Amino acid sequence: MKWIIVTGESRGVGKEIARRILLEGTYGVIGISRSKGAEVEDLQQLGGDRFVHLCYDLDDVEGIKTLYLKKLKPLGVLYGFVNNSASAYDDIISNLRVDPLEKMFRINVLAPMHLTKYVIRDMLLNKTKGSVVHISSISAHTGYKGLSMYASTKGAIEAFSRNMAREWGARGIRSNCVIPGFMDTAMSASLTDEQKDRIYKRNAMKKETEIASVVSTVLFLLSEQSSSITGTGIHVDNGTI
Amino acid sequence: MQEKLAEIFMDMFQDNGLSAPDRLDPDLHLRDDLNMDSLMLAELTVRVESEFSVDIFEDGLVETIGDVVKKIEGHQQS
Numbered sequence: 001m002k003w004i005i006v007t008g009e010s011r012g013v014g015k016e017i018a019r020r021i022l023l024e025g026t027y028g029v030i031g032i033s034r035s036k037g038a039e040v041e042d043l044q045q046l047g048g049d050r051f052v053h054l055c056y057d058l059d060d061v062e063g064i065k066t067l068y069l070k071k072l073k074p075l076g077v078l079y080g081f082v083n084n085s086a087s088a089y090d091d092i093i094s095n096l097r098v099d100p101l102e103k104m105f106r107i108n109v110l111a112p113m114h115l116t117k118y119v120i121r122d123m124l125l126n127k128t129k130g131s132v133v134h135i136s137s138i139s140a141h142t143g144y145k146g147l148s149m150y151a152s153t154k155g156a157i158e159a160f161s162r163n164m165a166r167e168w169g170a171r172g173i174r175s176n177c178v179i180p181g182f183m184d185t186a187m188s189a190s191l192t193d194e195q196k197d198r199i200y201k202r203n204a205m206k207k208e209t210e211i212a213s214v215v216s217t218v219l220f221l222l223s224e225q226s227s228s229i230t231g232t233g234i235h236v237d238n239g240t241i
Numbered sequence: 242m243q244e245k246l247a248e249i250f251m252d253m254f255q256d257n258g259l260s261a262p263d264r265l266d267p268d269l270h271l272r273d274d275l276n277m278d279s280l281m282l283a284e285l286t287v288r289v290e291s292e293f294s295v296d297i298f299e300d301g302l303v304e305t306i307g308d309v310v311k312k313i314e315g316h317q318q319s
Binding site for chain 2: 019120122124125140167168170
């Protein structure tokens with residue numbers, strides 16, 4: 001069986017991505033998150049032996065090599081990687097603190113870069129023409145008060161993805177980003193209704209981005225249907241223009 | 242070990258449409274003599290790692306076939 005890694009599969013968009021991959025039936029899902037397992041029981045039931053949950057804190061960037069060699073590689077061939085897991089440290093820049101900023105960069109940038117390293121190595125070893133999809137954010141493209149630090153992690157990932165596409169395209173390995181607008185998930189839970197309304201008014205459709213639409217786009221970019229798409233990003237943001 | 246390594250090299254030359262040398266002399270330079278580019282060297286790394294459990298490019302410079310052999314031997318002795 002070929003596997004797709006989905007980080008942060010225990011809730012929100014990540015969980016829905018994992019669920020849809022399992023329902024679609026072609027690939028198995030390796031979920032990587034800090035979850036102890038209770039939150040992913042339904043995925044386990046849905047996927048059976050096509051779902052594996054690995055409890056791992058992506059703050060531990062150095063441990064990713066061992067994670068790959070000891071846990072991921074023995075499972076079989078990797079076909080895809082969905083970099084969905086992210087932490088948000090939101091504040092205005094004048095309040096910036098180094099520790100939470102560094103932690104966010106480890107989780108949002110360094111960890112997915114390291115995971116990508118081993119995903120590419122696995123694809124090289126097995127001659128897999130695989131697909132990597134990063135979940136970015138509309139905040140990397142338009143400005144929002146308090147999101148500059150979070151947005152910069154997503155900007156970094158978009159640049160990484162574009163250059164990876166260039167680097168590995170000759171081996172048939174693709175990399176793309178999905179750029180969602182604001183969704184109603186745990187990630188935006190700290191916003192007040194008034195703040196949410198203000199944000200939603202900035203897009204053409206005047207509402208929150210639908211998770212299902214984001215997930216469908218991720219599945220499309222993973223699939224053969226998108227075989228000529230690499231090094232780009234697809235905005236799923238209700239037209240935040 | 243030498244035989245397995247030769248097999249990896251020959252496979253890679255074939256896959257990448259490069260002409261294989263008559264024999265894998267330790268002095269042969271991976272880039273200059275064998276025309277291996279950075280992507281091929283990456284592939285060599287993962288194939289050698291999978292076979293011998295050592296990442297040949299992780300520390301220090303590896304330029305020739307002899308360097309690769311030394312890395313593998315060093316790992317096997319440690």
